[in-house]
Amino acid sequence: MPPYGIDPRYLRPGRRWYWAGSGIIVFAFVLAVGGCGAGLLQAMSSPEFNSQFTAGDEVEFEAPAPTDPDQAWVLYVDTPAANPYEAGDCTVTGPGDPPGLTESSYTHEVDVHGTYWERAAIVQLDQAGTHTISCSSDDAVTYAIAYADSDSAATRSVGMVLGVSLILFTALIAVGGTTVIVTAARRRKHHRQLLQQYYGSAAGPSPGQGGYPPPSAGPPAA
Numbered sequence: 290m291p292p293y294g295i296d297p298r299y300l301r302p303g304r305r306w307y308w309a310g311s312g313i314i315v316f317a318f319v320l321a322v323g324g325c326g327a328g329l330l331q332a333m334s335s336p337e338f339n340s341q342f343t344a345g346d347e348v349e350f351e352a353p354a355p356t357d358p359d360q361a362w363v364l365y366v367d368t369p370a371a372n373p374y375e376a377g378d379c380t381v382t383g384p385g386d387p388p389g390l391t392e393s394s395y396t397h398e399v400d401v402h403g404t405y406w407e408r409a410a411i412v413q414l415d416q417a418g419t420h421t422i423s424c425s426s427d428d429a430v431t432y433a434i435a436y437a438d439s440d441s442a443a444t445r446s447v448g449m450v451l452g453v454s455l456i457l458f459t460a461l462i463a464v465g466g467t468t469v470i471v472t473a474a475r476r477r478k479h480h481r482q483l484l485q486q487y488y489g490s491a492a493g494p495s496p497g498q499g500g501y502p503p504p505s506a507g508p509p510a511a
Contacts, residue, residue, distance in 0.1 A: 292333035294366030296484050300476045317461035325452020328447050334433045336365065336435040344426035350434055352383070354417040359442035362412035364390065364422070365433040367404050379424035379432070385416030395440040406433065411440060 298306065339362075340348045352362060368376045375394075381388040390410040397408035412434070414420065424432050438446065 313465030383420030
């Protein structure tokens with residue numbers, strides 16, 4: 290064994306474990322970015338509109354039985370900054386108890402073919418059948434209705450994607466960081482063991498400051 294230091298290639302575990310731990314950490318960041326991107330894309334995905342209509346018009350839509358709590362008829366309004374939706378702007382008629390509209394608690398803004406739409410309200414239905422919706426406004430506002438995720442389902446879906454990404458990111462960072470730290474500690478311990486073996490003083494202090502042999506510019510003069 291060289292008397293002027295330990296060749297790192299002799300140390301165990303091998304340096305490849307540094308690469309393994311670092312690779313896991315890098316993968317964690319890639320996964321986190323991908324998860325956030327997936328959540329953002331899902332939040333920005335365009336709804337499939339059943340009908341579009343302007344203020345003053347009246348349109349019909351055929352609603353299935355409201356048995357799925359994760360689906361709802363959703364009202365969208367264009368250019369909401371200039372034409373904000375207000376309760377009472379729209380009315381719905383249909384079978385069963387008088388249908389109503391409640392303001393959506395889930396924020397969803399999307400550009401569809403150059404038109405800016407914002408989720409405005411949820412149509413409250415208790416029976417299947419043909420329903421009619423109409424809206425009034427002082428401006429030439431365009432409305433749209435879509436059968437899409439309910440507020441709770443939309444919030445849960447985006448939150449699940451981000452939550453799973455965060456959990457995996459945290460777990461992988463912990464695994465990668467632990468791998469690097471344990472590798473460094475075990476290599477340092479092995480380094481000391483090799484020095485003690487070389488100097489034949491396993492029970493005594495290792496020569497040099499900090500357990501390492503004193504630095505030298507080269508072999509001793511003959």
